[in-house]
Amino acid sequence: MAHRPGLILSAFVMGAGHHAASWRHPAAPDEAAELTPAHYVDLVRIAERGKFHAFFLADTLAFSPNVALNGVSNLEPLVTLAALSQHTERIGLVATISTAFYPPYHLARLINTLDHFSGGRFGWNVVTSTSDHEARNFGSARLAEHDDRYRAAAELVDAVDHLLHSWEPGAVVRDRASGRYLDQDRVATEPSRIGRFTFGGPLDLPRSPQGRPVIVQAGRSPAGIEFAGRYAEVVFTVQQTFQEAKSFRDALRGAARDAGRSPGDVRVLPGLWPFIGSTEAEARKLYDELEELVLPAQVARQIATFTGLDLSGYGYDEILPALPATGFQGQQGRYQTLRDLIDSGRNTLRKLQEQFGTSRGHQVVIGTPEQIADSIIDWHDRGAVDGFSIQPPILPHGLAQFVDHVVPELQRHKVFHDDYLPGARTFRDQLGASRRDRSPESADPVRRSVPDEPVGAHRSGSS
Incomplete structure (x- = not known):
């Protein structure tokens, strides 16, 4: 699409808030609201009211010792977003899904279903997992080495992409007069192989509105940057200074160019912790109150x-x-x-x-709505970022404050849109992201028919 948005905003929500002491502060809900559907419905509606591009849920597949003091931080994101898709219309819905533990066919069905349910608003935050505690919950002693995890992730993304595109557009004809539901010539029904994965046939669901979901990623290592350059449309990151953010964005755009993509195809959104007050002193008071509770x-x-x-x-x-x-x-x-x-x-x-x-290394901004908007605009206008992942310290308080007071300032300065793009119903279209109906050529997936071999049988060279 020709459309290129201005500033991109994503709401990253986590339990009662991102601050370690959020649940203890008087501004937080009195009870464990972070475990209720109403809490997340409230949050996503606030974000959509603020015209945010995305609503993001993190995930970790193991018990965290931090929960003893910090509280529960996240529910299972796919189930949660499936529910939230029925309470929203325009905002993108991004779930963290690890490439370490899902078989591609099962994962492709989940992604396809969520994209259908949301009308084409699903985004996949691709993570490789980082803790051996997660591995032990799935029957392994430990995770693979860091760079090996990224190589395996690339193969899984290619396999999922292959399945998501096993139905061509227009394959479902639904001709009531003739009784013909499907044009089977538009479905890749032959067995196939992508790297170490073999499939007996196509996905059992028609292509979803986006075909391929928006790919989100968050790695800052050389392997992570290379992966993002090949696959990602959005990259979340941790950057505290302007120069760090600018250098990282330049590196990502270079990686995209090396992968044969346009540098502008990768949008960089560092995390931002906003402490908002009607005066700077009021904002500082909120920050100090939370820090004293740590x-x-x-x-x-x-x-x-x-x-x-x-x-x-x-x-x-x-x-x-x-x-x-x-x-x-x-x-x-x-x-x-x-x-x-x-x-x-x-x-x-x-x-x-x-x-x-307490901020996990993210940039902390303390001030009035005007001061916070000025900081955001400065980084954006000088080319350090494409937007920000807003991480409110207390929820829903901090998100509502940002939407009601900072967003209008950004709109007043014409850096953030007043409404969602007319006619752009999918998350991909709202971002102005290309369709990318197949994986990039640099991924070099092996796609070959294997009709003489039973699906799942071992072949030399596969693992």
């Missing part, structure tokens, strides 16, 4: 999540050990951020809380 153990567990270190024995002002340059197999971007912070002298839990411990 327990040292919460900071220690947060840092441990992204480093693998056991910090339970460290005092709040005790010097932490330096992090090794290599060997960590979890989230590489956040690990490197913490390594840099510790090396630069922010090497106690107290100091890390200020820079990372």
Whole structure:
């Protein structure tokens, strides 16, 4: 499509809010609203009222020790978004789905169904998983090595894409006069193979409105950047400074160019934590109130999540050990951020809380709606970002404050749209993203018919 949106906004919601102490603050709901459908329906309606492009749910497939102090942060996203699709009309709905544990046929059916149910508004946040705790919940001792996970993810994305496109547009004819429902010549019914995956035939559902969902990704490692350059339309990231954000966006656009895509096909949305007040002092008061509710153990567990270190024995002002340059197999971007912070002298839990411990390394902006809008516009206009992943510290309070007070400022400055694009019903169309009916050629998927071999049989060279 010719349309190119201005600033892109995504609402990233998590439990009672992104701040570790959100559930303890008076502005949070009194009870465990984050476990109720009404909480999420309220949130997605607020985001759609604010004309956000996307509503995003994260996911982790293992028990988190942080829950003992932080509270439950997320429900199963596919089920949740299926319900929310019936309470919304225009906003994109993005679910985190790990490539480590889903077989492609099952995953393609889920994605296809959600895209149908939402009228073409589904987005897949592709993650490779980062914790061996997740692997053990699915019968494995540990995850594969970091870069191997990305290679496996590429193969799975290609396989899902192949299945999603096994029905051509117009395959369903529904001719009542003749009794002919399907033009079977437009369905790839032969057995096929994509890398290590074999299929006995096509997906059992017609092509959905988007065909391929919007692909979202969040890796900052070299392997993650290469993957995003090949596949992603939207990239979530953690960037605290303008120059870091600009350099990352430039790297991603270069990766897209190397993959044979237009650099503008990849849209970069760093996380943003807005603390909003009618005055800067009022916004600062909210920030201070939440920070005072944080327990040292919460900071220690947060840092441990992204480093693998056991910090339970460290005092709040005790010097932490330096992090090794290599060997960590979890989230590489956040690990490197913490390594840099510790090396630069922010090497106690107290100091890390200020820079990372409660915000998980995301940019924190404290001020009036005008000040927050000015900061957003500055980064956007100077080419550091395509938009932001808004991560309210308290929900629904922070999201409603942003929609009611910051969004009008962005609209007043003509950087954010006043309404959804007329006639663009799908998430892909609202983003101005190309259709990309097949995986990029650089993925080089192996598509060959294997009619003489039973589906699922072992072949030399496959794994």
